[in-house]
Amino acid sequence: MNTAPLLTLENVTVDFDGFKALTDVSLSLAPQDLRVLIGPNGAGKSTLCDTIIGRVRPTSGRILFKNQPITALPEQDIVRRGICRKFQTPGVLPSLSVMENLLVSARKNRAWWLAFSSSPPAAEQERAEEILETIGLTDRRETLAGSLAHGEKQWLEIGMVVATDAELLLLDEPTAGMGPQDTQRTADLILSLVGRHAVLVIDHDMSFVEALNGYTTVLHQGQILREGTVSEIRADAAVEAVYLGRAKEDVA
C-alpha cells in the first residue's frame, strides 16, 4: 500500500511586509484523505490555500506534492500537477449551461486544440454525466448556470473542480450562505468525493464540520493550534477559548 503523503507542508511561513499570516505551518495529507481546516477570522486559512496553489509565496518553508517540491512553481503548473481550488464565491460561467460548465472545466487543462474542438470525446461526456449525478444536478443539465439557486451554483462549482480530475481539491467555505439542508447536502457530496480525491475543506460552520467528521486542523494567528478528530477538537479547552466559544457567541 502506498503510504507516501500526497501533500506536505514543511515549516511554511508567510510574511506580508512584516505581518506573519502563517508561522511554521507543517502538515501532511495522504492520498484520498479528507482534512478540515477551521479557525477564527484572520487565522490564515485562505492564505494557506493560496500558498498551496502558488498564489502566495512562502517566505520560508517547503511544499511538496507527490514528493516533488512545488513551492516555486507558477499557479498554472501546480494546477496541471493535480491541485484544484474552489473559492468562496461561485465562479461558474453564468451564460453556459450546467453541462457546458462541466465540460469547459474538464478541458481547461488539456491541449488548446482539444479545448476548442467542437464535440467532446465520449469519455469526457460520460465523465461529465457521472459528475452531474454526483452533484445532484442531472435534471438541471440544460439550465443556464446563472439561473441556478445559490446552493446549486456551489455544487456545480464543486463539480467543476472534480471535472479537472485533480488529485487534491481545495474547497474554501463551500457552504458559505447556505441553510442547514443545503449544508448537509454539501457534506454528503464532499464525503462522496473522498476516496477518489484528497479534499482539504475550509469552513466555519461547526454543524458542517461535524457532518464531515474528518481529521481537523485548527489554525489560530497563523499557527496550528490543534489537530485531531472532531470530538477531540470539540473537547479541547484551548480551541474552545479561541474559536468554538466565539463561534457559539456568533450564532447566539
Ligand SMILES: Nc1ncnc2c1ncn2[C@@H]1O[C@H](COP(=O)(O)OP(=O)(O)OP(=O)(O)O)[C@@H](O)[C@H]1O
Ligand atoms: N495580501 C495580503 N497582504 C497583507 N495581509 C494579508 C494579505 N492576505 C491576507 N492578509 C492578512 O493575513 C491574515 C490571514 O488572512 P486569511 O484571509 O488567510 O485568514 P482566514 O483564516 O482565511 O480568515 P477568514 O475566515 O476571515 O476568511 C489576516 O490578518 C489578513 O488580513
